[in-house]
Amino acid sequence: MKRSIFVFFLSLLFLILLPNQSNAASSHSKMILDGQELVLPADVKVSIINNYMMVPLRVVAENLNFQVDWNQKAHIAKIEQNSKAMFLTVGKKEAKVDDKLVLLDTAPQNINKSVVVPIRFVSEQMGLSVNWDNKNKVIYLTSPQQNPDPSEGPETEGDSEESLARVNQINYLNHQLIVSIDGKATPKVSTLANPNRIVVDLPNTTFGTLTQPLDSEMAGKLDVSGQSDVSDVRYSLFGTDPDLVRIVVELNNDIPVQYHKEIIGDQLIIDLSGTGSDSQPPVSADEEKRKIVVIDAGHGGSDPGTTSISNKHEKDFNLALALKVQELLLKEPKIEVIMTRDSDVYPTRTERVQLANTLNANAFISIHGNSVLESPQATGTETHYYQRSSSKQLAEAIHKRLVKAMGLKDRGVKNTSLQVIRETKMAAVLLEVGFLSNASDEKAMMSDTVQYKAAQAIVDGIKEYLNIE
Ligand SMILES: [Zn+2]
Incomplete structure (x- = not known):
């Protein structure tokens, strides 16, 4: 019966979701909603x-079907469903949920001209249960399921349903x-070799309302990327007639398995701390990770920066050039470009630093x-870094090219204490x-052609600094 409800639920979802078959979710991340x-x-x-x-x-609006309102001026997103409403502000970790202040792990941001929000937070607040498989970058979302009502199920026989135990x-x-x-469950635990495994059967x-992800085959896996002693923990509805849940723990080493079984309250505990382990954490498969480059157009919004001889604002020049740099970096497959601003707004210097960090x-x-x-006779290009040799290296790599591109006097690379290059923790320069x-x-500086040369x-x-061909 459980299964038929599940299937029904899936078909319902199919009707809601966009029938878009283009297969282009990016950077290998996946979102699984109810399997x-x-x-x-x-x-x-x-x-x-x-x-x-x-x-x-x-x-959030199209795939999760929440109602979304975007206030461009205030940079606030309102996300609503049923009677629940939350307000998220770009660059701010404080969110408002039903008039309560809630702290986010990561603030919503403006990335490549679109506002992105932490999906976990939004989903959880909306009552979905969420699981994040960090290793494979997969997020599992599970809709709140109605508790099966035994009186409605056509296939319920006598009280057999009553005696079923449920893993939550x-x-x-x-x-x-x-x-x-x-x-009431009577677990049977056994061990297998090659690779070493512990098998827990629950006849x-x-x-039940499992908080971990379950796919459409009624199976799933835990994210164990942070655990040193196991490589895999998977579970499934192994049998349906009669029902049997099987959990398999696959170990990371060849040492004979030692475990201790205990049942405390409604919890079954299989303790493996007796097995000599605690070796190296598993090597993550992140080798081909893209480099993150933050482009910061100085000033903006209420802060115009300096004024040009013909009364133009520095902030506008900074943004125009920054957007050209972004345009070029977007073509680089090994670089992920993040802008501190891509419009006429003013993030504080502290916020810019925090974003990069x-x-x-x-x-x-x-x-x-x-x-x-x-x-007005002062002229030329100068590049600032602060102390770190990585910053100096980046400064020199950009400066020599920028002087050529601009065709102005070379005023040199300088070691200067400026907040955005001092408080950032990576190679940081101010041009x-x-x-x-x-x-x-x-x-x-105001010429589009020269700006493109400077951006290049x-x-x-x-x-050159990142060692990218
Ligand atoms: Zn400035």
């Missing part, structure tokens, strides 16, 4: 920030497999224009591309 992979629109990108999966608001939770932590079971047991970025490039209105207060510098110079410098 079914969500097919995202071709131009939609999922990003992983600090191990949190971020999805565009569009996905399976966890593996600190060398212990912990299974929460509702009802006359099925899955939170992302664990590989390089940070802040774009500015110089100005000394009192001495003073030219003097907006100088007539001929300004002319070059910056990208080439970044690639």
